Amino acid sequence: MNGGIQPAGFGKHMAFGTQELVIVLVAFFILFGAKELPKLARAMGQAKGEFHQGLADVKNAGDTTEDDLERGGRTEAAALTEQADEAGVEIEGKTPEEVEEEMAD
Numbered sequence: 001m002n003g004g005i006q007p008a009g010f011g012k013h014m015a016f017g018t019q020e021l022v023i024v025l026v027a028f029f030i031l032f033g034a035k036e037l038p039k040l041a042r043a044m045g046q047a048k049g050e051f052h053q054g055l056a057d058v059k060n061a062g063d064t065t066e067d068d069l070e071r072g073g074r075t076e077a078a079a080l081t082e083q084a085d086e087a088g089v090e091i092e093g094k095t096p097e098e099v100e101e102e103m104a105d
Contacts, residue, residue, distance in 0.1 A: 032040060071079045080099060084091045087103050094102070 091099050
């Protein structure tokens with residue numbers, strides 16, 4: 001091949017400068033028009049917000065997974081149902097708080 005000589009600029013990172021930004025904005029104006037840009041920006045902002053909310057939900061879900069593992073792989077509701085069955089407490093039509101209160105009596 002070239003004997004180890006690389007073409008100029010090969011493997012170097014290209015910077016995104018002002019000129020490239022202007023070109024992208026002009027392309028958006030041509031493709032979408034000036035009226036559609038605010039709607040597009042709003043939609044992108046909402047999508048970013050939903051993405052961050054999804055990340056937060058995933059992080060919070062990890063906490064409940066660890067709690068489920070501590071209960072032997074059962075959810076809180078399943079563990080409560082099992083405890084109520086062992087105590088002979090009827091759970092039909094009751095909230096978890098009512099079942100816990102009745103088990104405590």
